[in-house]
Amino acid sequence: MTLSIDEAFRKFKSRLELNQKEQDNASAKHKEVREYLHTKFDIEGDFLTGSYARYTKTKPLKDIDIFFPMKESEKAYREKAASVVLDDYKAALVEKYGEKAVRRQSRSINVDFGVEVKEDDKTDYKVLSIDVVPAFKSGDDYEIPDGDTGKWIKTNPKIHAQKAVDAHQAYSNEWKGLVRMVKYWNNNPKHGEKPVKPSFLIEVMALECLHGGWGGQFDREIQSFFATLAGRIGETWADPAQLGPPISGSMDAARVERAQKLLTAAAREADHAIHLVRQGKNGEALRAWRDLFGPMFPLS
Ligand SMILES: Nc1ncnc2c1ncn2[C@@H]1O[C@H](COP(=O)(O)OP(=O)(O)OP(=O)(O)O)[C@@H](O)[C@H]1O
Ligand SMILES: [Mg+2]
Structure with missing residues (x-):
């Protein structure tokens, strides 16, 4: 029996959906990175966000965004060029995950967990990487560093x-x-x-x-x-x-x-x-x- 086009698209759609095992792995990775970064910076209320949190992330599952809002005690970063906080987060993450696994991007630090992607784009329900986004709360919004311009930009995931x-x-x-x-x-x-x-x-x-x-x-x-x-x-x-x-x-x-x-x-x-x-x-x-x-x- 061949698949109808509609059935094929439904199957495709469900393959691109987040399943429980993947969400569990994402939570575990979030927990691991948060526990570590809390020893390095004064952070309050970090959360999984971006397309992952909106269910618009595709597969293979990678670059899951985690916002790390910092407390008032870290506010000196806000007065410095955006590259400073990105460099410091990068250095902290390199200490734990090694130089090879950590990459500075425009507005985040990418941490790669070295998971293998199979031929069919499957990853054994594992998250390939996360994007650590340093942030400050600003009213109802957040400010995040933009390494390309050196400035901070406003955003609102909600x-x-x-x-x-x-x-x-x-x-x-x-x-x-x-x-x-x-x-x-x-x-x-x-x-x-x-x-x-x-x-x-x-x-x-x-x-x-x-x-x-x-x-x-x-x-x-x-x-x-x-x-x-x-x-x-x-x-x-x-x-x-x-x-x-x-x-x-x-x-x-x-x-x-x-x-x-x-x-x-x-x-x-x-x-x-x-x-x-x-x-x-x-x-x-x-x-x-x-x-x-x-x-x-x-x-x-
Ligand atoms: N120019 C921008 N201004 C304000 N907020 C932005 C801007 N670009 C991205 N964002 C916010 O930051 C989040 C993370 O950015 P990112 O580029 O990872 O997009 P994403 O939606 O997570 O897509 P992807 O699936 O590629 O990770 C976005 O979901 C959005 O909420
Ligand atoms: Mg993203």
């Missing part, structure tokens, strides 16, 4: 989370699944560099690009999502919470052009896959979707 919840509900609870699927496409190593950077931009665009409600068919939803992303990737996309710098800030002209090409190609491939089903070529259609997305899209 507002981002609420927007995602609202969009999901307005889309018959299919919005987050569609976002995870396109983020999975974006992460496919076949592209080399990610076409859309940061991948949060896909979620931010989805707030506007998935509209009019769920049409009932995954293949058509994905096809038109890719087409709309291709058409609008060159626009300026503001922080949905109106606090931080534009989410599209690192999409320069060359990146936009490349992303546009790849998104357009993806929309065309999706169109072709839909056409194959109309011709009764279900198996070929499944293969086309697998080629488009990657190994987590099921063939059976």
Whole structure:
């Protein structure tokens, strides 16, 4: 019995969902890193956040964001360039995890746990890495360091989370699944560099690009999502919470052009896959979707 396209998409969607074992591993990693960082800095109320907390994270599960809000006693960092706090957190994490496992990024420190990714993108339910984000509370918002500019930027994870919840509900609870699927496409190593950077931009665009409600068919939803992303990737996309710098800030002209090409190609491939089903070529259609997305899209 061959899988229908709808069944295949449902299976794909559930494979990209966070399961309990993965959440347990993420909590364990959070606990381990928090217990250590609390010995190094005055931290209060650290929490798992970003796409992980919103259920818009894709697989393999990596770069889970953890905010580490610091107490008043650490406020001297806030007056210094953003690179200072990032360097100090990096040095602290290197002491525990070693130079090779720790990488400074623009707004966080990445800690890699050295987990193996299998051919089918499975990781034995383990989290590959986390992003440690030093932060200060600022009213209802947070301020986090931006190493690229040396400044601190404002953010509010609660507002981002609420927007995602609202969009999901307005889309018959299919919005987050569609976002995870396109983020999975974006992460496919076949592209080399990610076409859309940061991948949060896909979620931010989805707030506007998935509209009019769920049409009932995954293949058509994905096809038109890719087409709309291709058409609008060159626009300026503001922080949905109106606090931080534009989410599209690192999409320069060359990146936009490349992303546009790849998104357009993806929309065309999706169109072709839909056409194959109309011709009764279900198996070929499944293969086309697998080629488009990657190994987590099921063939059976
Ligand atoms: N320019 C910005 N202004 C304000 N907040 C931002 C900005 N960029 C990111 N954020 C917040 O920081 C969080 C973590 O950023 P990150 O780039 O890891 O995105 P993400 O949604 O977690 O996606 P990914 O699945 O790629 O990790 C985002 O989810 C968002 O809440
Ligand atoms: Mg993240």
